[in-house]
Amino acid sequence: MKKLGAMMARWSPIRLRTLRSKLLLTYLAAIAIPLLTLGIYSMRLLDSSLKEQSISVEKQDLLQIMENAKSSLNSFVSLSSDISYDPKIWRYFYSDYDEPGESMEGYYTLIRPLFARYLTLRPEIRKITIYTKNDTLLYNRFEIAPVEPGTYEAKLYDETLASRKVLWKLREDSDSGEKLVTLSRMLNLNNVVVGMVVLYIDENQLYGNIRGQTEGGEAYLLGPDGAVLSSTDRTALGQPYGGTELDVRTEGQGLLSKEIERDGSEERLTGIPFALSQFPNEQWALVKTVPQKTILAVTRQSKIYQLGAFALLVVLLCLISVTMSGSITRRIKELVIKMRKVERGDFDVAVSFGGQDEVSYMGNTFNAMAAKLNTLVGQVYEMQLTQKDMELKNRESELKWLQSQINPHFLFNTLDAVLYGIRNDKEETAKIVEFLANSFRRSIQWTEDLVSLEEELKFIKEYLAIQRFRMPDKFAWQAEVPAEALSLKLPKMLLQPLVENAVHHGLSLKKEGGSLLLKVEEQDKGTGREIVIRIRDDGVGIEEWRLEEIREILHGHEAGETDRHIGLKNVYDRIRLYYGDQGHLEINSVYGEGTEIEVRIPVLEEEDSDV
Template identity: 30%
Template sequence: MKLLNNIRLRDKMFLIYFLGVIAPILVTNIIFYNIITGNVREQRIKDIDLAVEQIKNEFRLMVDQAVGLSSYFYADYKTNEVLNIDFTNTEDYVEAYDLYLRSTLNNYSPFSSSLQNKTLYVDNPTLLNSGNIGLLSSEVRETGWYKQWMQEASSQPMFVRIDDADGRFQSFSVLRRMDYFADRMDKEKLVKIDFKTIDLMEVFANLNVQGDMYLVGPEGRIEYTTNPSVNWKGGDKQLYSALKTDRVIRFEKEYGSISYLSGWKVAGTINENEIIKEVLKSRHFILWSACLMLIIPTIIILFITRSVNLRIIEILKHMKKVKTQQFQTIMHGESRDEIGQLTLEFNSMIMQIKTLIQDVYLTEIQKKSLELERRKAQLNALQSQINPHFLFNALETIRMRSLLKHEHETAKIIQSMAMILRSSLTWNKEWVSVEEELGFILCFLDIQKYRFEDKLSVQIEVQPEARTCVVPKMVFLPFVENASIHGIEPLKKGGSMDIRIAVEGPEIVFTVQDNGVGMSSGQVDKLYSYLKLDGIIGERIGIQNVIYRVKMLYGEQVTFKVDSSPGKGTRIELRIPPKP
C-alpha cells in the first residue's frame, strides 16, 4: 500500500486501466480467436468436401446419361435386328437405315446433352461405315481402346479414356457389348459413346473449390485435371500419388460399387493458404472488434482521467505560485465533486490572504506611490516653459502688425505657419477630409514659396469626388514636406513638384512627384523597411510615422510605392482605402 502512495495519480489511473480493461480484453480475444479460427477452418474444409462430393455426383450423372443411352441400344430389339441382317445390296440397307436407324441414332435426345458422338460398331461388312454406324474392321480391332475393352469385355458398360496411337488424349467414352440377343443373333456388336470434353471441364470447374481437381483412373494415373502444370493430355500420364503434398489438403471421392466407374475417383487438392485466407478474414474481424473494445473505453477513461488529473495539476500549480507571492485564484466553473470543493476552498483561502496583504502591506505602498506621483506632477508643472496659447497669440500679434505695415505677404506666411502649428499641436481630431488636408499642404507650400520665391514650382490636381473623402490627419503633408526639403531644396536652379489626389475604385490614391536630387537604392530600401517595423514611432511626424499610422489603421490594405534614382527625382504613391 505504501508503494502505491509514491505513484503519481495519472500512473495509477493507467495501471487500473491496464489491469481492469486491456488485460481482460486481450485474454478474452485470444481465446475467442482460437475458437473462431478453428471453427472457420473446419467449416471451410467441410464446404470444400461437399463441393468435391458435388463434382463427383455431377460427373456420375454425366456418365449415367451415356450408360442409359447404351442400355437403350443394348436392349432395343429392332436396332439389333437391323444391324444383324446381311444385306444383298446397298439400297436395301439405306432403306432400312432411313426407316429405323436414322431416327433412333440421331433423334434420341433424353441422354444427349453432354454427349459428343454415338457410334455402333458391327462385324457386318454389308453395312455402310457412316451415319453413326462403324464396321469392326481390322483397323478398329487394332486400336488401343478396343484392346482395352476386350480385356474386360462383358455386357456391362465401361467408362474409359481413349488415346490416339501416340498416346495423346482423344476423348472419354462409354463402351458396351451389345449381346442381349446373342442367342438369336450371331453378329458382334459394340456401342461407343463419346463425351464432350468442354462439359467435363465445366463439371470440374467448381467455384467453391479454390484449388485443383483431378479425375484419377483405376491405375492411379491422372486422366484429367484442372491443374495447368500437369500435362494430362500427353501419353506419359502422371501418377496422382506422385503429386507434391507440401502444405496441401487432399479430398478424394471413390465410386465404390458402381461397376462402370469401378476404380475411378474424383480428387481435389487445396493449398492450406486458401484455408488460411478464410481464417484471416475472421482474424481481421476479431482484431477490428478488439480495437473498438479498446479504443472506446480508452477514450472514456482518458476523458475522465483528464477531468481529474488536469484540475489537480492546476491546483498544485497555483499553490506553487503562492510561494512567489502570486495570489491567483483558479478560474474554472464550479463543480460538485471533491476536486471542485477543494478548488473553492483554495480560492477562498487565496482571497483571504490577498485581503490581509492589501489591508496591511499594499495600503502603505499606495500611500507612498501617491506621494511620489504628486511630487512628480508638481515638478512637471514647474518645467512647463511655453504655453501653446501664448505661441498662437504671439503669432497673431505679429501678423496684425504686418498687416498694419501693409506687409501682406509676411502676414499670410505667419497665418499659414500658425495653422500648421495649431494642427500639429491639436490631435483631438484624428480624421479630416481631403479638402482639409489639402489646406495644410497649401499652407506649407506658401511658406516654402516665401522662402525660395521662384525656385519652387507646384502643380496640384485633385479630383472633385476625392475632396470629400475622409483620411487620417496629416497623412499626405509629410510626403510633400520630404519632396520639398530633401528633393528640391538641394537644387541650385530650383525644381517642380506634381501633386495628385484621386479616387480609383475603392482606394484613395495620393501621388507626389518631383524632379529633385532623387534617392539612392539604399534610401529607397530604408523607406520600404518602415513597412516591416511594428510599434516604432520616430521623434517627428515624418514618413516613418505616417507609414506606421496607416498600417495601424488599415493593416495590409495599404500600398506604398517609391520610384527614385539619383539625379532623376522621386515619385511616391500611397494607396489607402476609405475610412474603415
C-alpha cells in the first residue's frame, strides 16, 4: 500500500501539473466514462425494451387476429341459427309426403332460393346441406341429403344430436381436395329434431384472417375440442392439440405470454382464449409462437448498431478534446509567460494570436493593456519629475488613481463569474470571456476621462450580461433614459460600480428573483441644467445601522469597513473631485425592501468637458 502511495505521489505532479493534462483528464472523467457507463446501461435497457416491445406487438397482433376470426365465426353461427330455428324450414322437413314429388314445391319456393341467397352473400361457404331421416322427401344430395348408415355424415349426425350444441370439424373434400371447416347443429324447434344443418366453410377464410400478421412465427386456431381448425403451419391442420403446451384454453381469460420448448427448440408463445357470443361456455383459443432465435436476432442487430455508435462517439469526443485542449492551452501558456514578464516590470511585451475566439480577444486586450501600462508608467515617471502646476497635477493624479481602482475591482468581480462558468458550463465560460474581452477593449478605447452616457450604458449592459450567467434567475433590469440624454458627458465608469453594488449587495442575496431600474432625468435649475440618475433595486436592502455607517464612510467621518464599499467611496470621491459642491450622491434604503442611489451632477458644456 505504501509503494502504491509513493508511485501515485511521483506520478501526480508529473502528469497533472499542466493545464492540458488536467483538461484531458477532466474530459475523460466527465464525458467518456459516463458515456460508456450510459452505453452499457442503455444496451441492457434496449434489450429489455425490445423484448417488451416485441411481446406487446405480438399481443396486439393476436388481439387483431382474434377479433377477425371471432367476427367470422360468430357470423357463421348466426347464419346457422337463422336456418335451424326457421319455422318454415322446420315444417318442411317435419312434414310427411305421400309422393316424393310433393316436396318439390317447398324445395323450389323455400329451400333452394334461401340457400342460394346465403351462398351468394357468403361465397366462403361452399355449400349448406340439411341431413334428414325423413325418407318422404326428394333428395338432391346438395341442399337436402339423407342420413345413410355407416357414412361420415351419419356419425356426425349422432354426435351432434348427442351434444345438443354446435360442432366444429375439419375435413378434406373428397372431390376437390380442399380443406373445409364444417359447422353442424340440429334442425330443432320445440325440442323436435327433424334434421341436421351443416355449413361447409372454406378453411382459407380463417387462414386469410391469421396469415397476414404472423411474420416470423406460426398461428393456430384451436376449436372447442382442442383440434386445430386453421393454422399458418399447414401440417398442424386437424391435429388434436388439446392438453398440449399450445392449449391455452385452461389458462383463464386474457392475453398471456410464456416461454415453451417444442420439438427441441425454444419458442415464445402468446395466446388468448375466447368464446363465441351464442356459446360463452365453449372455449376457443388463438395461439402464436415465435422462435427465440428470431427474437434474439433482432435484439442482437440493434445492440451491434448501438455499440458501434457509442464507440464512434467516444473516439470522436476524444479527438475533439485533444484538439481543443491543445488549441486553448498553447495560447494560454504563451499568455502566462508574457504576464510574468509584466509582473517583473517588463511592459514592452506582446503576444501574437491568430483567430477570432475569446482567447484571441484576451491576447489582443493584453497587448493593449501592456502598451497602455508602458505608456502610463512613462507618464507617471515624467509627472514625478515635473513640479509645475502642482495642485492641478495632484488633482489629476488623484482622479486617475480612483479610476484605476475601478478596473481591478471590476476585474476581480467579473473573474468570479468566469470561475463559476468554468465549474458549471464551458459554453457559458466562452460567452463570459467574450463579454469580458469586449469590456476590457472598451475601457482601453476610452482615452478621455469623460465619456457619453450612451457609452457608459453599453459598458453596464456588458457587465450585467456577465453577471446573469452566474445568476440567471436572480434579477431583471431596465433602463429608462431619454434619447436626448444619451450624448451627455460624465466621468467614465461612474455608474457601473453603483450597478455592481446593487447586484452584489442587494439582488444576489435575495432568495427569489428581483429587478433593477436605472432612470435618468435632465432637470433645469436656476444656475443651470443637471443630470439626475437613480439606480433602484428591490433586493434585501440595508439595515439602518449599516446605512448610517456607509454614509459616514462616504463623507470621510470614519474609516469603517472601507474595503467593502470601495465602489461607492470611489464614485463619491470622483464626483466631488470633478464637480465640487455641485455634485451629489445620496443613498437611501429600507431593509427587506430595497435600495436607491441618487446621483446629481451638472451638465457639462463643451468648454467644461475638457477639464
